[in-house]
Ligand SMILES: Nc1ncnc2c1ncn2[C@@H]1O[C@H](COP(=O)(O)OP(=O)(O)OP(=O)(O)O)[C@@H](O)[C@H]1O
């Protein structure tokens with residue numbers, strides 16, 4: 001997906017730093033996300049993906065650096081930022097005691113959209129929850145809960161959506177449904193920032209991929225650009241293209257040798 | 271203030287009230303202990319206690335109502351804790367709503383839930399022989415004091431609700447508050463207590479609140495007691511509110 005070079009990025013993260021007590025989680029994270037594109041933040045457990053998302057979602061304050069969403073600063077214009085995005089956190093945040101439909105109506109009312117009931121019914125249909133809509137969420141399976149969670153985030157059509165590990169714990173079928181929803185969002189011009197540990201997920205969905213490791217984005221590029229980073233020697237042995245997994249493990253393996261703190265030469269390709 | 275504050279609070283209040291109507295067992299659990307105390311003190315200990323009034327239920331009820339509220343607010347903390355832990359609190363905080371609505375909805379829900387519990391306990395007391403000649407004005411005054419007391423304890427409950435790390439931790443703070451009426455004029459006149467205990471009992475908030483409500487029910491002149499009771503309630507309310515808001519700001523920053 002090409003964007004005109006003159007257009008400002010919808011998400012701009014510059015020099016983001018965050019520590020929990022002595023633990024330095026982010027040590028200068030930089031990346032931009034173009035309007036209407038899907039950006040995947042890839043990283044292992046504890047890399048700091050959720051921390052980045054929480055800072056962008058105005059739930060956590062960074063120690064240093066700046067971040068803007070839809071042109072608004074996450075610290076000084078937090079209220080405008082909240083008008084611009086919707087968050088699906090890592091763990092489904094749904095109301096267990098209400099029914100699925102009531103959850104959707106609740107969010108629709110809080111987003112002050114017209115006809116909350118109709119919006120709820122539409123989303124129940126779209127996420128194959130129509131039959132379960134009248135049941136309490138505490139009776140839902142993990143996958144149903146996750147789908148409801150994502151459906152709740154789509155209400156109000158915010159220009160930016162953050163999805164923190166949207167398919168963790170889903171069965172293959174539910175996973176495909178979520179992927180489909182993400183593709184539809186992108187097709188309608190919504191900017192999507194998603195985090196994932198699944199390399200194939202990033203491969204499938206993302207226009208650009210950023211690998212978060214050692215507190216920095218060590219690589220940022222399109223899938224083709226990332227694949228080009230592998231030494232060509234490898235191509236002689238294998239018939240098929242190297243998977244993103246190979247790229248990821250090669251890169252992550254390299255940097256951890258020098259402590260993970262140093263900047264590697266494989267910087268962002270602009 | 272955000273232009274949607276009242277609308278958002280109303281929507282979120284509706285949500286919490288649904289929680290209450292769908293788990294009426296919390297209301298029952300809340301009222302069981304005070305009702306058990308009432309039965310115990312009236313029918314087991316009551317014969318041996320001399321209060322100087324004929325009807326011991328009449329003497330007992332004000333203290334029982336405070337115990338009802340003290341046990342009720344542990345659910346306020348519990349409900350808030352569940353929202354924090356389940357991540358829905360964060361979801362609301364990340365949405366373009368009046369952020370403080372989330373907290374106010376919990377506070378208002380606490381008032382409604384405790385009101386229901388109090389009505390239940392008063393009905394049981396009536397069955398047990400509670401009688402009062404109090405007029406509308408006196409009843410309103412009692413309701414006002416109880417509401418203020420609920421509000422004060424609710425803001426105390428918000429603190430563990432926001433910052434507790436376990437469900438037990440969130441509700442355990444109410445135990446000492448439930449215990450406080452026992453060292454007050456709620457069950458026996460303070461005059462029967464030994465020196466230091468009596469000094470404590472006569473100068474702690476529960477005694478003045480109990481005495482004020484008792485005077486209103488028995489149509490005695492309330493005099494300065496009611497002002498001391500109100501001062502305690504307002505004082506606790508202000509201090510608890512300040513600490514709760516500090517805990518809240520720590521959470522959302
Ligand atoms: N509130 C907190 N207090 C202390 N440390 C924290 C806190 N939140 C996160 N951390 C630590 O910060 C690091 C990054 O956490 P984060 O949740 O951002 O990682 P992640 O990339 O989302 O991991 P995962 O894939 O497991 O979700 C971890 O080492 C984690 O233990």
Ligand SMILES: [Mg+2]
Nearest residue numbers: 049050051090
């Ligand atoms: Mg995470």
